[in-house]
Amino acid sequence: xxxxxxxxxxxxxxxxxxxxxxxxxxxxxxxxxxxxxxxxxxxxxxxxxxxxxxxxxxxxxxxxxxxxxxxxxxxxxxxxxxxxxxxxxxxxxxxxxxxxxxxxxxxxxxxxxxxxxxxxxxxxxxxxxxxxxxxxxxxxxxxxxxxxxxxxxxxxxxxxxxxxxxxxxxxxxxxxxxxxxxxxxxxxxxxxxxxxxxxxxxxxxxxxxxxxxxxxxxxxxxxxxxxxxxxxxxxxxxxxxxxxxxxxxxxxxxxxxxxxxxxxxxxxxxxxxxxxxxxxxxxx
Numbered sequence: 001x002x003x004x005x006x007x008x009x010x011x012x013x014x015x016x017x018x019x020x021x022x023x024x025x026x027x028x029x030x031x032x033x034x035x036x037x038x039x040x041x042x043x044x045x046x047x048x049x050x051x052x053x054x055x056x057x058x059x060x061x062x063x064x065x066x067x068x069x070x071x072x073x074x075x076x077x078x079x080x081x082x083x084x085x086x087x088x089x090x091x092x093x094x095x096x097x098x099x100x101x102x103x104x105x106x107x108x109x110x111x112x113x114x115x116x117x118x119x120x121x122x123x124x125x126x127x128x129x130x131x132x133x134x135x136x137x138x139x140x141x142x143x144x145x146x147x148x149x150x151x152x153x154x155x156x157x158x159x160x161x162x163x164x165x166x167x168x169x170x171x172x173x174x175x176x177x178x179x180x181x182x183x184x185x186x187x188x189x190x191x192x193x194x195x196x197x198x199x200x201x202x203x204x205x206x207x208x209x210x211x212x213x214x215x216x217x218x219x220x221x222x223x224x225x226x227x228x229x230x231x232x233x234x235x236x237x238x239x240x241x242x243x244x245x246x247x248x249x250x251x252x253x254x255x256x257x258x259x260x261x262x263x264x265x266x267x268x269x270x271x272x273x274x275x276x277x278x279x280x281x282x283x284x
Contacts, residue, residue, distance in 0.1 A: 015033050015034065015243065016031055016032065016033040016038065017031075017032055017033070017074065017075070017242050017243075017277065017278070017280065018030070018031060018032075018074070018075055018076060018278065019031075019032055019240060019242075019246055019254075019275060019276070019277050020051050020053060020058050020060075020275070020276045020277075020278075021051070021248050021252075021254065021267060021269070021272060021274070021275050022048035022049065022050060022051040022060055022272070022273045022274045022275075023048060023252065023267075023269040023270065023271055023272045023273060024047055024048075024269070024270065024271030024272075024273070025042070025045065025047070025269055025271070026042045026043075026044050026045040026046050026047075026048060026269075027042065027043055027044040027046070027048050027051070027060055027082070028040055028041065028042055028043070028267050028269055029041060029042075029043040029076075030254060030267070032242065032246065032256060033243075034243045034244060034256075035243075035244050035256040035257060035258035035263050036256070036263075037254060037256060037263070037265045040254075040265075040267060042269075043082075044060070044067070044069075044081070044082045046060070046062045046063070046064065046067070047062055047063045048060045048061065048062050048273060048274075049061045049062065049063070049090065049091050049092070049273050049274075050090070050091065050092045050093050050132075050133075050273060050274045051093065051273075051274045051275065051276040052093045052094045052095050052100075052133070052134075052276050053071070053074075053095070053276040053277065053278040053279075054071075054095050054098055054278065054279065055071060055073055055074040055278055055279050055280065056070070056071055056072075056098060056114075057069060057070055057071055057100075058071060058076070058082075058276060058278060059093045059095070059100055059102075060082060060093065061090035061091055061092055061093045061102060061103075062089070062090065063089050064084075064088075064089060065084045065085060065086065065087055065088060065089070065090065066084075066085045066087040066088075066090045066093055066100070066102045066112075067082035067083060067084055067085065068082060068083060068085055068100070069081065069082045069083070071278055073280060074278035074279055074280040075278070075280075085100075085112060085117070085119070086117075086119065087102050087104070087110065087112070087119055088104055089104055089105060090102045090103065090104055091103055091104065091105050091130060092130050092131065092132055092133045092138075093133060094132070094133030094134045094135065094137075094138075095135070096111070096135050096136045096147055096165075097114075097135075098114035099111050099112065099113050099114055100112040100114075101122075101133050101138070101147065102119075102133070103130035103133060103138065104125065106125040106126060107123065107125040107126060107127045107128055107129060107130060107140070108121065108123060108124060108125035109121070109122045109123040109125075109130065109133075109138060109145075109152060110122060111147070120150065122147060122150065122151050122152050123145075123151065123152050127140075127142065128140035128141055128142035128143070128145075129141045129142075131160060131161050131162065132160070132161070132162045132163050133163070134163050134164050134165045134166075135165025135166070135169075136148075136165060137155075137163040137164075137165045137169055137171075138152060138163070139160035139161065139162055139163035139171060139172075140160060141158075141159055141160070142154075142158065143155070143156055143157040143158050143159075143160055144156060144157050144160055144163060144169075144171050144184075155180070156183070156184050157171055157173055157178060157184055158173070158175075159173050159174040159175065160172070160173050161173060161174065161192065161193050161194070162192070162193065162194050162195045162196075163195070164195045164196050164197045164209070166196075166197040166198060166206075167197050167198070167204070167205055167206045167207065167209075168180065168181075168197070168204065168205065168206050170187075170195045170197060170209065170211075171184065171195070172192035172193060172194055172195040172211055172212075173191075173192060174191045174192075175189070175191070176188055176189045176190060176192065177190075177192045177195060177211050177213075177218070177226070187226050188211070188213070188218060188226055190213045190214065190215075191213060191214050192211055192212065192213045193212050193213070193214070193237075194210075194211060194212040194236060194237060194238060194239070195209070195210070195211040195212075196209065196210055196211075196238065196239035196240070196241075197209035197210075198241045206220055206221075208220065208221075208241065208245070209226075210229075210239045210245065210247075211226075212233045212236050213233070215233070216228050216229070216233055217229040217231050217232065217233040217234075217236065230260060231257075231260075231261070231262055232262075234247075234249050234253065234255070234262070235249045235250045235251065236248070236249055236255070237249065237250050237272055237273060237274065237275075238274045238275040239275065240275045240276060240277030241277060242277050242280075244256055244257045244258065245257040246275065246277060247262070247275065248267075248272050248274075248275045249272065250270070250271070250272050251270055251272070252266060252267045252268060252269040252270050252272050253265070253266055253267070254266075254267050
């Protein structure tokens with residue numbers, strides 16, 4: 001598809017969605033329709049370390065604060081901006097249903113309940129270094145913690161680099177890729193950096209998932225199991241799911257899956273840290 005046709009597909013807006021990519025210079029908003037990338041540009045200038053989204057809001061962790069941008073049905077308008085929440089410097093953010101969870105550089109973890117402006121501390125800090133947050137999972141260098149009531153419970157493992165809560169809890173660690181069943185069960189051996197699963201997965205099963213190790217990209221399902229993908233890992237730092245699979249690399253290459261290959265588009269940013277695709281409709 002040439003550039004004129006791509007602009008036409010994007011221009012009618014039918015089926016188009018917004019994807020947020022965080023980087024060392026700010027947040028890039030990318031418009032996509034299926035595997036076609038439309039317009040994109042910097043919508044927030046900051047040092048953004050992480051991003052998460054629901055259909056109601058997108059949140060970013062920055063060196064100054066956690067900032068939130070209001071969405072309607074997973075979409076935004078050019079009039080909306082990211083506003084500060086008073087959390088302070090943050091390294092990771094995630095949504096547990098509609099509650100926002102954030103962590104600071106010292107390991108403090110707090111929750112901002114939906115419909116409120118107040119942060120409630122779940123962990124005071126001074127302990128583990130938080131690497132990732134997704135749903136009720138908090139991945140740290142000391143293992144996985146789960147949000148429970150007004151605090152965090154240690155759920156096992158060590159040296160966790162990433163977590164995914166959709167469908168079946170998953171953890172990427174320096175020793176392997178794990179899923180939570182009757183305890184943590186190893187799916188694949190090796191050092192894993194990134195893991196993600198389709199947010200529409202029903203509890204107890206996976207519909208679609210991806211993970212990146214030092215030397216390969218893996219996906220599920222391949223013949224009903226986890227298997228090595230034909231796609232290069234390309235230094236992928238995160239995945240998102242919409243009409244197709246989206247990913248982004250550390251050097252700012254945006255990827256969209258198309259017939260077994262990646263379509264690529266350079267975003268013009270480096271030091272990329274994350275990607276979030278707000279769900280649409282009633283999906284959270």
